[in-house]
Amino acid sequence: MKRVLALSLAMVLASPAFAAETLRYVALVDNGKEAGHQVVTTGDDGVTRVDFVFKDNGRGPELKEEFKLAPDGTFTSYHVTGTTTFGAPVDESFGRDGNKVWWKSTSDHGEQTVDGTALYSPLGGSPAGFSVAFAALARRPDGKLPLIPSGTMSTRKVAEADVSNGKESRKVQLLAITGVGLTPTFAWATEEDTPRLFAFIVPGFVQLVEEGWGNSAAALETRQKQAETETLVAFQKRLAHPLDGSTLIRNARVFDSEHAKLGPASDVLVRDGRIVSVGKTGGAAKADNVIDAGGRVLLPGLFDMHTHIGRWDGGLNIATGVTTVRDMGNDNATLQQIIAEEKAGTLLATRIVPAGFIEGESPMSARNGFVIKNLDEAKKAVDWYAEHGYPQVKIYNSFPKDILRETAAYAHSKGLRVSGHIPAFLRAEEAVERGYDEIQHINQVMLNFLVDDKTDTRTLVRFYLPAEKVADMDFDSKPYQDFIAMLAKKQIVVDPTLSTFEYWRQRPGDMTESYAPIADHMPPDVQRGLRVAEMKIPDEATAQRYDKSFRKMVDFVGRMYRAGVPIVAGTDALPGFTVQSELEWYVRAGLTPSQVLQIATWNGAKYTRTLDDRGSITPGKLSDLVLIDGDPTTDISDIRKVAMVLKGDTVYYPSEIFDAMGIKPFATPVKVTAPENVFLSSPRTAGRRGPKDR
Numbered sequence: 001m002k003r004v005l006a007l008s009l010a011m012v013l014a015s016p017a018f019a020a021e022t023l024r025y026v027a028l029v030d031n032g033k034e035a036g037h038q039v040v041t042t043g044d045d046g047v048t049r050v051d052f053v054f055k056d057n058g059r060g061p062e063l064k065e066e067f068k069l070a071p072d073g074t075f076t077s078y079h080v081t082g083t084t085t086f087g088a089p090v091d092e093s094f095g096r097d098g099n100k101v102w103w104k105s106t107s108d109h110g111e112q113t114v115d116g117t118a119l120y121s122p123l124g125g126s127p128a129g130f131s132v133a134f135a136a137l138a139r140r141p142d143g144k145l146p147l148i149p150s151g152t153m154s155t156r157k158v159a160e161a162d163v164s165n166g167k168e169s170r171k172v173q174l175l176a177i178t179g180v181g182l183t184p185t186f187a188w189a190t191e192e193d194t195p196r197l198f199a200f201i202v203p204g205f206v207q208l209v210e211e212g213w214g215n216s217a218a219a220l221e222t223r224q225k226q227a228e229t230e231t232l233v234a235f236q237k238r239l240a241h242p243l244d245g246s247t248l249i250r251n252a253r254v255f256d257s258e259h260a261k262l263g264p265a266s267d268v269l270v271r272d273g274r275i276v277s278v279g280k281t282g283g284a285a286k287a288d289n290v291i292d293a294g295g296r297v298l299l300p301g302l303f304d305m306h307t308h309i310g311r312w313d314g315g316l317n318i319a320t321g322v323t324t325v326r327d328m329g330n331d332n333a334t335l336q337q338i339i340a341e342e343k344a345g346t347l348l349a350t351r352i353v354p355a356g357f358i359e360g361e362s363p364m365s366a367r368n369g370f371v372i373k374n375l376d377e378a379k380k381a382v383d384w385y386a387e388h389g390y391p392q393v394k395i396y397n398s399f400p401k402d403i404l405r406e407t408a409a410y411a412h413s414k415g416l417r418v419s420g421h422i423p424a425f426l427r428a429e430e431a432v433e434r435g436y437d438e439i440q441h442i443n444q445v446m447l448n449f450l451v452d453d454k455t456d457t458r459t460l461v462r463f464y465l466p467a468e469k470v471a472d473m474d475f476d477s478k479p480y481q482d483f484i485a486m487l488a489k490k491q492i493v494v495d496p497t498l499s500t501f502e503y504w505r506q507r508p509g510d511m512t513e514s515y516a517p518i519a520d521h522m523p524p525d526v527q528r529g530l531r532v533a534e535m536k537i538p539d540e541a542t543a544q545r546y547d548k549s550f551r552k553m554v555d556f557v558g559r560m561y562r563a564g565v566p567i568v569a570g571t572d573a574l575p576g577f578t579v580q581s582e583l584e585w586y587v588r589a590g591l592t593p594s595q596v597l598q599i600a601t602w603n604g605a606k607y608t609r610t611l612d613d614r615g616s617i618t619p620g621k622l623s624d625l626v627l628i629d630g631d632p633t634t635d636i637s638d639i640r641k642v643a644m645v646l647k648g649d650t651v652y653y654p655s656e657i658f659d660a661m662g663i664k665p666f667a668t669p670v671k672v673t674a675p676e677n678v679f680l681s682s683p684r685t686a687g688r689r690g691p692k693d694r
Contacts, residue, residue: 023196024211025128027054030367032214035206036060040128052082052126056206058364058397058458061085063126070096073136074119082124086503086534087460090124094148101148106508107531110149118146119153121180121525123532127208130187131196134175138195144179150524153179159227160191163216170213172198172220174227180525182661183312184231186224203228203311204334225337229346232311236348239315239660241651243672245288246271249625249646251281252293255633257300257616260598262633265295270623273648277619290673291651296643297631299597300616301624303604304350304579306440306495306570308368311338313575314349315661319654320576321626321642325350326608328394328440328572329357329368336388345650348657351624353608355419356385358407360398364458368396375403379410386414391609394440395420395431397458408435417607419493424458427451429483438493438607440570442553443501445494446470448483467504467535470549475559488564493607496557498585500573505547508533514581515574517640521664558589568607569600580639593636622648629667641667 027036036054043049050065063082070076078094092105102111105123119136122129137145137155145153159174170190177185188199199209199217203225207217249268256263269276269287301323307313309327317325327335335354341347357369358381365371370381378399385393393411395404401423408418412435419438422431428439428448439445446466447457455461473480487494499514506512508531511519515530522530537543561567567586571578579600586596605615614622625646630638645652651672655665 025197025208026211026214028207028209028214028217029056029205030371031218033367035367036208038126038128038208040131050126050128052128054206054208057366059085059087059460061090061124061126063090063124065126065128067132069132072117073132073139074117075132078120078122080122080124080126083536084124084532084534086463087536088508088533089536092122092124094120094122096120103148106533108509108528112148114146114148116146118148120148121151121153123529127187127200128197130177130189130200133177134189134195134197138193147180147525149528151179153177158186158231159223161188161216161220161223163213163220165213165215170198174220174224176227176231182316182523182526182663186228188220188224204331228311229341232341232348233346235315235660236346239348239652239657240345241653241672243289243646243649243651246276246286247289247291247623247646247672248287249291249293249298249627251295252298252627253295253631254278254617255297255299255594255597255601257598257602260592260594260602262297262594262631266298268298268617268625270625270646270649273623275617275619275621275623278617291627291644291646291670292673293627293670296670297628297633297638298617299626299628299632300601300605301614301622301626301645301647302579302600303569303608303615304571304575305568305604305607306497306572307575308572309335309338309350309352311341311347311349314342314347315657316574316576317350318348318576318645318647318652319642319657320580321628321639321645321654322576322579323350323624323626323645323647324353324604324608324610324614326353326355326570326604328355328570329366329396330354332357332369332384350647351614353610354385354388354390356381356390356393356416357396358382358393358399359396360400360423362398362458365398366396369394372399374400375406378403378407382407382411382414382416386416390416392417392419392437395423395436397421397424397462399423401426404431405434411435417609419495422447422457424456425451425453429486432486432490432492436492438495438568440495440497441501441572442494442496442498442557445496446473446553446556449473449479463504463535466553467546467549470552471545473552475552475556484560484563484565487560491564491566493566493568494557494560495568495570496553497570497572497582498554498557499571499578499581501550501553503534505537505543505550506533506535507537507543514578514585517581517637518577521658521666523662554585554589557586558591561586561589561591561595566603566607567599568603569596580637583636583639587636594633596636597632597639624648627670629670643667643670 023040025038029035039051041049052063054060065080067078068076082090094103155175158176189195201207209217254263254266265281267281302321304325307325342349359371361373372378417437443466502512502514583596602615605611627644629641629643632638642654653669655669658665
């Protein structure tokens with residue numbers, strides 16, 4: 001799901017413009033397949049109108065915008081209507097009269113007094129909004145553009161390129177936009193006194209480019225990746241603190257993830273990115289560096305078992321204690337690049353376990369990984385993933401159900417696990433019978449009781465049907481009990497991603513329980529974006545019904561866990577912070593905090609087949625460790641109080657990362673002290689199974 005992308009777009013985009021009769025853009029995915037358009041028309045009445053549509057994976061936004069500009073290039077009036085990616089209505093307006101401004105959206109409203117130039121930043125704007133921002137910024141001698149309701153946008157040129165469409169040549173520039181959202185946003189603009197948007201590219205996902213210039217998109221994406229790399233490398237150098245020699249973490253209460261319990265105060269010695277020993281605190285051994293835990297809780301690094309990783313996600317993940325992610329579907333070339341950069345240490349990133357994405361060809365296909373038409377192509381996709389070290393494949397919505405059994409058997413013969421969405425016109429139990437080892441998303445589990453061989457779950461029906469119907473389910477009845485028993489008997493793993501489905505019950509302007517604990521720490525524009533609803537909820541009765549359905553899905557996760565169904569903690573949403581809220585939902589489902597922490601550590605390693613290397617604080621394993629300023633074994637919400645993260649032989653201080661992203665820190669950092677001699681007695685190496693014994 002591209003919820004994070006949709007949120008980031010809403011936070012950085014204003015609205016469209018360029019003083020031309022008509023300007024057309026095309027949205028390209030999967031090496032040139034058209035998936036949408038943007039048409040910007042300026043009329044004789046001075047009104048600019050935009051028609052924006054983008055459809056991928058059977059869903060996407062549809063927007064109509066109108067606006068007028070003041071002489072300084074900012075809005076005097078603005079209006080957008082349409083629908084969000086998941087069908088919620090968009091209706092937002094803005095006006096300015098002198099120094100008085102006002103705005104109203106489905107999520108908020110307000111008014112201010114504004115002196116001088118300031119640009120309204122809509123919640124529901126299209127990518128054409130870059131043109132307005134670039135033109136207004138070009139008029140600003142200080143290069144900064146105040147925003148309404150709050151914030152300041154600035155840009156800097158990071159690259160340029162010469163492009164040609166065979167008839168015309170043009171020079172374009174890549175601008176890095178800062179001051180909005182949590183990380184820089186990149187867009188290509190024309191090189192002229194009044195620059196406008198030429199292309200907006202999200203590497204590995206979509207290329208929005210002026211019509212007639214699509215042949216230049218691939219080269220621009222390559223150049224953009226190079227330019228982003230320079231910024232990312234500097235980000236990593238600034239925030240990473242490499243450790244030389246050995247490091248002693250002194251007086252830490254170590255969480256035993258294998259047995260889901262908190263141990264006594266211990267000293268943990270690490271060297272060269274590995275855990276050397278775990279023993280009683282105080283004693284006799286030398287160390288080059290010391291971290292005084294002061295009785296804080298030390299956890300193995302957390303896992304996020306459902307991401308679609310991007311190059312900018314590492315900051316939020318590491319700062320929230322996530323040291324390993326499982327990527328559940330990506331552009332293969334982009335993912336291979338990110339994996340290589342992480343291994344080289346040039347990217348602020350988690351460790352990555354890839355799942356190979358295989359989709360079937362259809363008008364509603366997601367365009368990640370391999371999109372296949374037949375069994376031979378499916379086998380070739382499996383071969384590629386096996387050759388590149390992927391431990392599993394992920395089947396998606398349009399995959400041909402008639403070849404599922406043979407594809408799963410072939411993947412198993414290559415040593416790969418099989419998971420995914422349930423292909424259209426199948427039920428979950430049928431997918432399990434045909435070879436699934438794991439199911440992604442709680443809605444895909446619930447659809448088992450709601451679909452037949454004519455239900456097309458490639459559309460938004462896969463969200464609205466369970467939102468409407470789960471409320472009436474009787475989980476104590478035989479069909480549900482039999483289904484849970486089957487999952488437990490076969491040890492079918494479930495990746496619920498509960499947090500990402502809380503938008504089912506979010507009304508416009510409300511803050512979800514998943515993000516309420518972090519909202520006050522976010523920049524104002526991000527806080528505003530978190531209140532945008534994504535589902536169409538027409539009335540209070542529907543809201544109550546969707547809320548009941550969501551809470552019953554939470555209960556179903558608890559029932560599965562207690563029956564012995566393996567659960568893993570995935571998100572498919574805002575990096576890092578959503579892992580923390582996901583764990584809170586499991587506690588609400590009836591699990592203890594310690595059981596939940598075991599899911600986020602031990603289970604993560606077990607079902608990514610990395611248990612030899614991580615998942616517990618055990619001698620011989622990677623020193624991926626998280627120091628918590630609180631006790632999440634008694635209050636799972638303390639998981640947000642991350643004071644220090646050690647990934648191998650590199651220390652990160654979440655407070656530093658958050659400061660760099662405009663986020664108010666959640667805990668005071670615990671830092672490495674100057675080298676000193678300390679002693680460690682009775683190292684707990686004997687009697688503990690090392691990674692080679694598991």
